[in-house]
Amino acid sequence: MSGRSKLNIIEQEFKYAEKTEFWRLKEEEEMRRTIQMKRERALTEAKRIERARRIKEENCIRRGIISAVKNQPSADSAHQMLDMCVCVYICIHVYMYIYVYMYIYTYTYTFIDVYM
DSSP states (O other): OOHHHHHHHHHHHHHHHHHHHHHHHHHHHHHHHHHHHHHHHHHHHHHHHHHHHHHHHHHHHHHHHHHHHHTOSSHHHHHHHHHHHHHHHHHHHHHHHHHHHHHHHHHHHHHHHHHO
């Protein structure tokens, strides 16, 4: 074989290696993008589920308050029961806000630790 044909073979091998590397990097980037999209969808779905659960819980509390007020024989004890239910309702909301804040805070720092 002449020197020129050996050089052509080597050049072809380099071109092939460059193409192979290009496609490997492209596939890797696509995989990263797919995983990131799945994470974002999972987080959005978790938020939606949490929001639906919270709405159901609030509706249950509201129904309980209305039922308690309707079932009370005297107006005075109805007001006491309503006051107690409102206090419970407020406590539950404060707890939920603390829980959501801690969840977001934890997730944010976990995300920063992992990706930065």
